[in-house]
Amino acid sequence: MRHTTSLGVVGVVSALALDQTSKMIVVAYASTLSSGLPVLPGFNLVYHRNDGVTFGLLNATPWWGLVVLATIICVCLSVLLVKTKKRIEAIAYGLIIGGALGNVIDRIRMGGVTDFLDFSIGDLHWPAFNLADTAIFVGVAILITWPWMQKPKTAR
Numbered sequence: 001m002r003h004t005t006s007l008g009v010v011g012v013v014s015a016l017a018l019d020q021t022s023k024m025i026v027v028a029y030a031s032t033l034s035s036g037l038p039v040l041p042g043f044n045l046v047y048h049r050n051d052g053v054t055f056g057l058l059n060a061t062p063w064w065g066l067v068v069l070a071t072i073i074c075v076c077l078s079v080l081l082v083k084t085k086k087r088i089e090a091i092a093y094g095l096i097i098g099g100a101l102g103n104v105i106d107r108i109r110m111g112g113v114t115d116f117l118d119f120s121i122g123d124l125h126w127p128a129f130n131l132a133d134t135a136i137f138v139g140v141a142i143l144i145t146w147p148w149m150q151k152p153k154t155a156r
Contacts, residue, residue: 011094
């Protein structure tokens with residue numbers, strides 16, 4: 001296995017392990033978190049079951065349809081992970097795959113995704129999300145922003 005692929009696998013395993021562990025803890029304390037637990041101003045821990053996709057969209061889609069879609073996306077990203085020669089891309093693909101698999105596991109086990117991170121600023125309130133969503137976001141952000149962060153190569 002190439003070094004870049006290994007880094008991507010570490011990203012997958014890390015994102016998946018952190019996500020599933022955090023969700024197990026949240027589910028264990030669901031009754032305590034159902035009304036929200038203030039952590040910091042503008043940040044609460046809550047227990048929320050999301051049957052849709054991002055922000056509860058596509059609620060009419062059956063859970064297994066979302067699992068199939070996410071699995072197809074993970075397979076495509078896995079091909080990109082194996083083919084890339086760039087370490088940062090491998091890590092980004094790994095985070096996205098690990099996050100997607102974390103949410104797939106929730107859908108298979110419980111028919112929906114466990115969300116628990118709840119942020120707000122004044123009257124503005126962001127929908128609750130989880131560490132899988134965070135891993136996906138960070139992975140996509142890396143893929144989008146990394147090319148612009150590279151120093152241009154000078155001509156010799």
